[in-house]
Amino acid sequence: xxxxxxxxxxxxxxxxxxxxxxxxxxxxxxxxxxxxxxxxxxxxxxxxxxxxxxxxxxxxxxxxxxxxxxxxxxxxxxxxxxxxxxxxxxxxxxxxxxx
Numbered sequence: 001x002x003x004x005x006x007x008x009x010x011x012x013x014x015x016x017x018x019x020x021x022x023x024x025x026x027x028x029x030x031x032x033x034x035x036x037x038x039x040x041x042x043x044x045x046x047x048x049x050x051x052x053x054x055x056x057x058x059x060x061x062x063x064x065x066x067x068x069x070x071x072x073x074x075x076x077x078x079x080x081x082x083x084x085x086x087x088x089x090x091x092x093x094x095x096x097x098x099x
Contacts, residue, residue, distance in 0.1 A: 004057060004060060004061040004064065005058075005061050010058065010061060013054060013057075013058060014058055016054065017051055017054045017055050017058060021047055021048075021050060021051035021054070022051060024047050025044045025047040025048050025051070028040060028043050028044045028047065029044040032044075
């Protein structure tokens with residue numbers, strides 16, 4: 001299945017998007033003003049924007065993965081229907097099936 005990220009990369013990036021980046025943005029927003037560190041809003045907004053972009057990429061990857069799985073499952077189901085159809089055809093011509 002062709003996706004944007006491998007499973008391991010996806011899991012790491014998902015953790016970064018769900019845990020690390022929101023925590024970092026909150027940290028910056030809460031502590032930078034307390035310590036008088038400049039550009040608090042700009043840094044926090046940038047972190048949130050990066051998190052949003054990462055979330056979008058992870059969403060695209062998930063859609064691709066789900067479509068690939070659905071296509072593979074449909075191909076397998078069609079293959080099974082073809083096998084069953086061949087078995088029925090063989091029996092209709094008086095053949096005996098090996099079991």
